[in-house]
Amino acid sequence: MPQLHPNPVQLLWRYLPAVVLLIAAAAAGAQQQEVREIDKLFRGGDSALAMQRVDKAIADKPRDAGLRFQRAVMLTELKRTDEAIDALNRLIEDFPDLPEPYNNLAVLMAAQGRIDGARELLETALRHDPAYAVAHENLGDVFVRLAQREFERASAGGRSGEALQRKLRLTQDLQAAARLPAKP
Secondary structure, eight states: OOOOOHHHHHHHHHHHHHHHHHHHHHHHHHHHHHHHHHHHHHHOOOTTHHHHHHHHHHHOTTHHHHHHHHHHHHHTTTTHHHHHHHHHHHHHHHTTHHHHHHHHHHHHHHTTHHHHHHHHHHHHHHHOOTTTTHHHHHHHHHHHHHHHHHHHHHTTOOOOHHHHHHHHHHHHHHHHHHOOOOOO
C-alpha cells in the first residue's frame, strides 16, 4: 500500500513550531554575540566605541531590554550616573516586570544616600523575582544603613546607653564591611 505524504501546507503547520524555535534561537544567538562583542570592547578599554555600538544596536532594536540594560550598566561604570539613572528609569517604565533595572537603580540611589527609595526599589525587584540573590544582598546592605540611621537618630534624640552604642558600632562595622556608601 503506498504511503500518503501530507501536502506542503500540512508539513509547514506540522513543523512550524520547530522552525519558529530555530529562527528565534538563531536571532537570540546573534544578539548574544553582539552583546558579547560590545562587552569585550568595553572591558578592553574602548568605551567610546562600545557606547557607539550599543547606541546603534538600540537604534536598530529600541525594544531590546538586554541592550538597553547593558547600556545602563556601561553608563554606571563610566560614572555617568545621571544618564544611568535616566536609562534605568526608562527601562522600568517600558519593562516593569524586569527585576534587574530596579536593583541597579537602587544601588545608584543608595550611593546618593537615598536609602528609603533604594529599599522600595529592591523590594519591587524581589516581588518580580523572589529568588534574585543579588537584590536580597543589596536589600540587606540597605537595612544595615537604615538601622544605623535609626540608631543615630536615637542617640541624637537623647537616648544613650551601652546597648545603643554597641548597636551603633555594629552597624558601622557592618557598613564598613559591606563598603556601603557613606552617609551624605
